[in-house]
Amino acid sequence: MIDCQRDLFSVPEEISYFNCAYLSPQLNDSKKALIQGANLKSTPWEWTAEKFFNDVENIRVLCSDLFGENPDNYALVPSVSYGMNTAARAIEPKLRKGDQILLIDEDFPSNVFAWRRVCNEVGSSILTVSKDENSDWTSVILDHITSKVKVVSISSCHWTNGEYIDMELIGQKCKEKGTFFIIDATQSLGVNEHSIKKMDPDFLIAAAYKWMLCPYGLAVLYVSDRWFDSRPLEETWLARDNAKNFSELVNYSDNYMPGARRFDMGQIGMPTLLPGSIMALEQIKKWGIGNISRTLGVINNKISNELIKYGFDIIPQDRRVSHILGVRIPKGKNKDYVSNLRSENIYISQRGISLRIAPHLHINDKDIERLLNFLSV
Numbered sequence: 001m002i003d004c005q006r007d008l009f010s011v012p013e014e015i016s017y018f019n020c021a022y023l024s025p026q027l028n029d030s031k032k033a034l035i036q037g038a039n040l041k042s043t044p045w046e047w048t049a050e051k052f053f054n055d056v057e058n059i060r061v062l063c064s065d066l067f068g069e070n071p072d073n074y075a076l077v078p079s080v081s082y083g084m085n086t087a088a089r090a091i092e093p094k095l096r097k098g099d100q101i102l103l104i105d106e107d108f109p110s111n112v113f114a115w116r117r118v119c120n121e122v123g124s125s126i127l128t129v130s131k132d133e134n135s136d137w138t139s140v141i142l143d144h145i146t147s148k149v150k151v152v153s154i155s156s157c158h159w160t161n162g163e164y165i166d167m168e169l170i171g172q173k174c175k176e177k178g179t180f181f182i183i184d185a186t187q188s189l190g191v192n193e194h195s196i197k198k199m200d201p202d203f204l205i206a207a208a209y210k211w212m213l214c215p216y217g218l219a220v221l222y223v224s225d226r227w228f229d230s231r232p233l234e235e236t237w238l239a240r241d242n243a244k245n246f247s248e249l250v251n252y253s254d255n256y257m258p259g260a261r262r263f264d265m266g267q268i269g270m271p272t273l274l275p276g277s278i279m280a281l282e283q284i285k286k287w288g289i290g291n292i293s294r295t296l297g298v299i300n301n302k303i304s305n306e307l308i309k310y311g312f313d314i315i316p317q318d319r320r321v322s323h324i325l326g327v328r329i330p331k332g333k334n335k336d337y338v339s340n341l342r343s344e345n346i347y348i349s350q351r352g353i354s355l356r357i358a359p360h361l362h363i364n365d366k367d368i369e370r371l372l373n374f375l376s377v
Helices: 028-042 054-067 080-094 110-122 137-144 167-177 259-263 274-287 289-309 337-342 365-375
Strands: 074-077 100-104 125-129 149-155 180-184 203-207 219-223 325-328 349-351 354-357
Touching (some): 028 274, 054 074, 074 080, 074 259, 080 110, 080 180, 080 219, 100 110, 100 137, 110 149, 125 137, 137 149, 137 167, 149 167, 274 289, 289 365, 337 365
Parallel strands (some): 100 125, 100 149, 149 180
Antiparallel strands (some): 074 219, 203 219, 325 354
């Protein structure tokens, strides 16, 4: 268990913020680093060639330390849609007319549009799987991975309500079937103890501004060694093997830097973004992802135990992730909970038919009490 870490954030006492699945609060140390980075533009003579690369490589190492595999497996991109399109472009030549791409019902749009484009280009089709209240996502997905399914592209948990999906089991089934496996890990990377090695995805993408606590505008793209020779979305000069020698840039190199670096977005060495991200990832490393997960699980269990008494329908503990609590509104209670809570400086989300409660380590007992008092009425 980790004690309340509110002093590391700038969340006022009168604000109860349970909305990290939407956007996490920024660490104070990240804010300081971002301001220092922005000020660097005022002194461009201090912005040396090394600064274009050092922060990027530091983040690769931190991702390797936190999430597994090698620094070479990580690229830095601006968004999940960018990463998903990178994966789709690499996989598209492997697909044929009649092949199926498996998605889950009501997944986030970034995981849908790239594959719609692929289907239009090659004549494959999307197989959207859904479930009822008595089934679980893992079983439903496994049951639908047939010989026709060539791609499984899913979120690491259901983003609307935190329903658990066993990525390792699905990864094993994909490996057995020779199916390409892509994961949108936005709602778990930085807060769930995933083993990328055991999941063995072809690509894994996560927006970093949620559970990784990074500034807005950065996403992490994991690329399996199997795809290191694939074509990237853009041909950035920063990914070439001679990029660090600015005096030789006119000697155009067709050779990329090793690993997933070819998939980096252009202008990646951003002092207005990367220093704050480094501070966030270093803090997560200090806390420990397992410790974060267990602490948030205790908070959400405390909330769920009370909400059940008030008639709310809660996803059972063994079918949800620890950090996101999906709550169904009781029949007859048709309040606009999100707006009404906001008027009391209490912040949650509604996604689909579920209220979504997503705390982080800034939450204290007073926040929990305020949330429960309002929802009990």
